[in-house]
Amino acid sequence: MSTWLLVDGFNLAYRCFFAIPELTRSDGFPTNALHGWVKTIWKLEDQEEPEGVLVFFDLGGAQDRLALLPDYKAQREEMPEALSKQIPVIKELTRLMGLGGIEIEGVESDDLLAAQAVALAKAGHTVKIVSSDKDFAQVVDESISMMLPPSPANPRGGWRNMGPAEVEAKFGVVPAKIADFLALVGDSVDNIPGVAGVGPKTAAKWLNAHGDLEGVIAAAGAGTLKPDRFCDVVAADAERLRINLKLTTLNLDLPVQPAVRPATDGPTLVKRLAELEMKGATAEAEKRYGAAQGELF
Incomplete structure (x- = not known):
């Protein structure tokens, strides 16, 4: 069967935001996370050649866990304003790149992603979870692995795969x-x-x-x-x-999406990247999707 990448949206967005120095459009709109996002997605697609990519975001409200522990995640700081401004655009670019976006109000994205991973694996697919969140280690098996970002100690080492053996080596348990x-x-x-x-x-x-x-x-x-x-x-x-x-414990009893990749909208993607003044990404999108800016007007 095929390989699917399941992306922990906020986990990757935060990484992109802090990994790239401050970048802005000429009017001051922040774009550093956007640059990191498209480059990372393209790199992973080139490296893994997946059948499709699904991206999961939180809409807020982990009601079931808050009922058990009112202080659940209470210590977390507010998202930086510059990143918050970029999240809607990240979601827009994600759709235009032909990636599935999944989010449900009141349900944690970790649960949605884990349920999707298990369902895809049961259907015979290979699943790679793009996240450094240790919670996902509980669903790793012979068909599901985690893709960890490059180590700060060895940034050129690239994205690393963590399967069952690596989980046990890291945590000491299966x-x-x-x-x-x-x-x-x-x-x-x-x-x-x-x-x-x-x-x-x-x-x-x-x-x-x-x-x-x-x-x-x-x-x-x-x-x-x-x-x-x-x-x-x-x-x-x-x-x-x-x-x-x-x-x-991740909740695996949740609705899942069919394993179908949405259509890519190359012309609109190129236009949006150009509007964001992301010149390198615009040129790369033209090559990848065969859509030149001149075709848009």
Whole structure:
């Protein structure tokens, strides 16, 4: 079957925004994230030659998780204004490039993306998730992998593929245990508190010894969890840890899109890039989509 790229929209947009120095159109409209966005998408398409690309964005309101933890993601800073101005244009360019855009009010894009990845894999496709968000490691398998951006320590190394073996090497547990792992260690990005004093190595050791979060809780209650000092702590925290697991587990029971690539609108894309004064991207779009500016008038 074919390969599909599923892009974590805000994850990539933030990366593009901070990776490229300030760039603006002549009237002051910011364009640095736009430059990074189109260049990155084109690079990934050239490298992976996918059948299609789907891009997922949040519309706000993780209602199910907020009901469990009112402080869920409460510590996150507001999006920089210069990036916020570019998001609608990123979405517009995404559509014109022939990429599917998926967003649903009140549903987190992580859940939408994960559900789509699993559905495509079950249909026989190969799926590559373009994101550095560790939550997606829980759905990695032989058909689903994560594409991580170039490492700051080796920027020329390019985008890296993380499959099941790489997940286990990085976290110390197999993908099926990632949600349990995050429930124990917590997730500062999402404002989910873990067990005080428990780091990745201890959490991985517990899960490998006791199977899953319930096994760890049972071991704590039986007094067999090591080190001993954590038995009372984990037993007392059991209900909160079960809530953590609900927070860290991606919801795969969501509607998915058919595996059909939308049409590309090359002429309009070239026109918009020209209007944004993105000269290099305009020239590249003309080559890629065979649409010269002269055809637009």
